[in-house]
Amino acid sequence: MSSDKIIGDALKQQWPDELPAGFNSRLMEQINKDVAVRKRRQTVLSYLLVGGVSLLLVGLAGFLLKDGILLTFLKSVKSMFAVQVSSSALGFSIYIAVIVLFLLFMDGYFRSLREKRLKQDAE
């Protein structure tokens, strides 16, 4: 079957095999754009996730504080384990805010570290 030269010749004549000049470089540009869009989407998603979780935590804290549930809970924990826990509502809010800021900072730090490493690998 492989000796059927006439089939190969007819296939060759049927269509031009040449892609337009610059096809590969244009496609590579598109791929790089695709990568950039994907990275941006991931960043936005991760910020949305962190923001959402933070809002949820703050909301939960507000809800618990409003009904005094948290204070009762903290008091009972304190009495049970004799652990020094701040019962101040302001203190608790600051505690949540610090954690959120710390997580955001760590996220940014590790992202920049990873990007630096990727750049170094590419060079």
Added chain:
Amino acid sequence: MDHQTEINYIKKILDGDTNLFSYFLNSYSHSVFTLIVRVVQSKEDAEELTQDTFLKAFRKLDTYRGDCSFSTWLFRIGYNTAISAVRKKKIVFPAIDEYVIDTVADEDVDRLLAGNDSEELLIHMEKAIEKLNPDEKALITLYYLENNPVQELAQVFGITPDNVKVKLHRTRKKLYVMIRELTKADA
């Protein structure tokens, strides 16, 4: 470049070195275009579908397991992309009675295809190839033009190597029947 080096390239691309993908573009864009243009029979559509094939390949690069060569994997994506495009157009290809194909003797086909390279036969062959269905066009393109072995074709089309041989055999006979009809019409 060998299979292992290509796998290393893919790992680097997945780790973020996307510019290495240009190696695969430069190596295979021509072959993928060759396959697609013969399946869809339009240069403009083929260019667009070749672009789609490489974008799909890039986006799904993490699913490449390395159990076949990268070109085989790429041809599979290109073939599926081209076939989907042809199906959307709902083109009807002429059917030939299976009985007519079965009654053709192998010796007659061999004699026609191996012993004759006249201009008339070449023109008839081109016309006959145009009438083949997209699966058959893809099969003969990869076999006769890209010189892919039967084993790789089996992976591209998702069938057994024996089935590939049977399909090639039937396609040759089909071409013979169509050329015979074209010759009769000319006479």
